Amino acid sequence: MQELANIFIKSIFIDNMIFAYFLGMCSYLAVSKTVKTSVGMGFAVIFVLGFTIPINYLLENFILKQGALVWLSESFVDVDLSFLSFIMFIAIIASMVQLVEMIVEKFSPALYGSLGIFLPLIAVNCAILGGSLFMQERAYTSITEATIFGLGSGIGWFLAIVAIAAIREKIRYSHVPAPLRGLGITFIITGLMGIAFMSFMGIKL
Amino acid sequence: MSDKKEALFSKKNRKLLIDPLNDNNPVTTQVLGICSALAITVQLKPAIVMAISVLVVMSVANVVVSLMRNLIPSRIRIIVQLVVIAALVILVDQVLKAFVYDVSKELSVFVGLIITNCIIMGRLEAFALGNRPWKSFLDGLGNAFGYGWILIAVAFFRELLGAGTLFGYPVLEKMGLYEMGYENNGMMILPPMALITVGIIIWIQRMKNRDLIES
Numbered sequence: 045m046q047e048l049a050n051i052f053i054k055s056i057f058i059d060n061m062i063f064a065y066f067l068g069m070c071s072y073l074a075v076s077k078t079v080k081t082s083v084g085m086g087f088a089v090i091f092v093l094g095f096t097i098p099i100n101y102l103l104e105n106f107i108l109k110q111g112a113l114v115w116l117s118e119s120f121v122d123v124d125l126s127f128l129s130f131i132m133f134i135a136i137i138a139s140m141v142q143l144v145e146m147i148v149e150k151f152s153p154a155l156y157g158s159l160g161i162f163l164p165l166i167a168v169n170c171a172i173l174g175g176s177l178f179m180q181e182r183a184y185t186s187i188t189e190a191t192i193f194g195l196g197s198g199i200g201w202f203l204a205i206v207a208i209a210a211i212r213e214k215i216r217y218s219h220v221p222a223p224l225r226g227l228g229i230t231f232i233i234t235g236l237m238g239i240a241f242m243s244f245m246g247i248k249l
Numbered sequence: 250m251s252d253k254k255e256a257l258f259s260k261k262n263r264k265l266l267i268d269p270l271n272d273n274n275p276v277t278t279q280v281l282g283i284c285s286a287l288a289i290t291v292q293l294k295p296a297i298v299m300a301i302s303v304l305v306v307m308s309v310a311n312v313v314v315s316l317m318r319n320l321i322p323s324r325i326r327i328i329v330q331l332v333v334i335a336a337l338v339i340l341v342d343q344v345l346k347a348f349v350y351d352v353s354k355e356l357s358v359f360v361g362l363i364i365t366n367c368i369i370m371g372r373l374e375a376f377a378l379g380n381r382p383w384k385s386f387l388d389g390l391g392n393a394f395g396y397g398w399i400l401i402a403v404a405f406f407r408e409l410l411g412a413g414t415l416f417g418y419p420v421l422e423k424m425g426l427y428e429m430g431y432e433n434n435g436m437m438i439l440p441p442m443a444l445i446t447v448g449i450i451i452w453i454q455r456m457k458n459r460d461l462i463e464s
């Protein structure tokens with residue numbers, strides 16, 4: 045249990061997708077103009093990360109990894125399909141996003157109304173593929189750990205985008221030097237927020 | 250078929266190649282492909298390897314998609330593009346693992362993330378789907394160079410100011426700066442400074458070219 049809590053806290057604060065790895069920066073910069081849209085985008089990312097990482101975990105451990113196919117037949121012990129992982133992961137992500145979109149549309153039109161336009165964007169959000177690749181690299185030992193890691197990373201991303209959106213809403217009334225306006229100042233603020241988030245690195249888990 | 254007669258390096262084609270280097274830079278103006286531009290710029294060597302990988306993937310993907318542009322049904326085009334890119338990235342990844350293993354380890358997940366690098370998707374969507382292969386090739390090349398030079402510039406400053414080296418060679422030590430009391434700025438190696446460095450590049454670029462300023 046403690047192990048799970050560690051992974052959760054670590055993936056939200058210390059290994060924050062945006063501030064430590066810059067994943068999903070494109071949508072982070074594009075969708076963070078108002079708090080409302082960024083909340084929608086953030087929830088969509090939590091949702092999709094929470095779904096795709098466990099699925100890719102199963103894929104990795106029962107199909108792709110060396111010796112993962114043993115459950116089919118003993119003779120597959122030496123088969124190593126991990127070079128296929130990029131293409132498999134991205135296929136899973138793209139189809140999952142499509143599936144999630146359809147399910148949400150059917151069962152919760154209200155949620156679809158607020159997430160709807162963001163879901164297709166997510167298929168090419170590097171945070172999603174990045175999450176799966178980190179899951180592969182860090183070799184989590186159980187599917188629960190992988191799911192917790194997915195949810196934690198999503199929440200970390202959510203926090204980051206909502207925070208920057210709130211700052212950008214306020215900064216519109218400030219006197220920023222003209223060449224820095226818009227993109228430039230957003231970069232610098234994100235950098236400063238990153239420095240603040242680095243203080244979490246001291247936490248011993 | 251009028252553009253068949255067009256010279257290989259006509260003015261229009263040269264514009265495709267030159268524009269993304271500055272005025273229409275994918276990183277600083279189109280805001281695409283930021284993720285990888287920031288994460289792997291601690292040192293020059295991985296940055297250059299990354300720039301070359303993106304160059305290869307982008308120009309080949311642009312040509313392939315441009316060749317298939319009349320065959321792809323528009324409803325499934327995103328999946329088709331992803332498959333083309335992913336196949337190329339797997340190739341690049343295997344080559345890197347075979348020939349420069351240490352750099353490949355250092356880049357870790359970021360080679361795989363070329364797949365979702367929005368520059369590549371963006372150029373395929375915006376350009377390769379509607380243009381002939383040669384033009385798409387030039388467009389891919391130009392944008393990859395535009396991306397590459399930002400990457401290399403950021404990595405240059407971060408490595409020089411953060412570690413005092415270039416390609417691992419201790420430049421500042423040889424210049425004798427340390428004896429004069431100079432110290433490395435350890436902050437430059439940490440992730441947040443990458444963002445601030447790019448912010449400053451954007452600042453300088455927009456000061457020179459006032460048309461780019463956002464209102």
